[in-house]
Amino acid sequence: MDELTSLVALVDADRWIERVRGQKSQLPELVALHELEIEMKSLASVLTELTATLAPLKTELSQSSTAVSTLAQRKVELERRSAAPAATPKELVAVQSELEHVLVQLGEAQNREVEIFLRCEPLELELANTSEGAKAMVARRTELRKSLDELTASLDEEIASLIASRTPLVEAVPERLRSQYERARSHVGGGVGAAQVVSGRCEGCHISLSPLDIDRLKRTPSGECMPCPECERLLLP
Ligand SMILES: [Zn+2]
Known part of the structure; x- marks a missing residue:
């Protein structure tokens, strides 16, 4: 083997090692993982925003439901009292007047409850869908990381073996x-x-x-x- 031929053989080996190193740094799975992580970040901020918007609405809805049930109980109580045979006419007038007042309040509270519920519903649906999407992304990320680990390990093995077979080629080149x-x-x-x-x-x-x-x-x-x-x-x- 003449001097240049031995050098060319070494250069070829080094080119091959570089090619495998390049392959390792440009794995499509790396790009996919990077893109997925960006997507996950933006989904996480959507989730945070939705949760923050929903929290006060849900508190309001729960307060509104409590008000409806309190008023409904009061209505039942007043209806029972107005039907009681022992009631005096004066008491009856007072009960009737309070009952009318409670009925108005109850109607308003029920309307309010429906209104808040209708505002919560689409947000809750969106939150559920976004959470599902996030779960799917987490699963995909685990999968990608696993493939990357496997591919990287196999390429590292290949590089190590190429580096080992480089030694005799180096020795063949004149000092x-x-x-x-x-x-x-x-x-x-x-x-x-x-x-x-x-x-x-x-x-x-x-x-x-x-x-x-x-x-x-x-x-x-x-x-x-x-x-x-x-x-x-x-x-x-
Ligand atoms: Zn040059």
């Missing part, structure tokens, strides 16, 4: 070229420390090489590599 490559690699923050030159451009940073650089590249002795003047990746012919 000088190897340290040059590793230097270029750490300069670009890991990953791949070499790039192909295609139509006068470095495929690593996409910069066009000057005619002078192209000339230098052509005159690079065999078994050596010229670094890209921009990104410092080793330029492969």
Whole structure:
């Protein structure tokens, strides 16, 4: 294996590792989870808002129902008293007058109760539907997290095995070229420390090489590599 061939084999291995790392960071499940979490946040604020709107209405409804039942009891009591045979005419007039008053109040309280109930009903329905939606989202999030854990674990395993099989490839590259490559690699923050030159451009940073650089590249002795003047990746012919 000539010197450059051994380097190209190492570069291929590093490209492969980068591809799998890229796959791991761009899993569609990650995007889906992120979008779902945004949706859940907005649903949570809808739930909070609905609950806050409903709370005083429900208190009002309960007070209104208590008023209706108190007045209804009073009405029954007054009706019983007005029908009692022992009542004097004076008492009867008083009872009748109070009964009329109670009936008016009862009618008003019942109207109020219906009005509050009609305001509560659609809000309660919306709250129930929103809660159902939230439950479904929580289930979906659990599912997504589980798939992500599984996928990530399997990709990590693949990366570890690729890194292990990289060692003999590193050892096959001559010392000088190897340290040059590793230097270029750490300069670009890991990953791949070499790039192909295609139509006068470095495929690593996409910069066009000057005619002078192209000339230098052509005159690079065999078994050596010229670094890209921009990104410092080793330029492969
Ligand atoms: Zn470059």
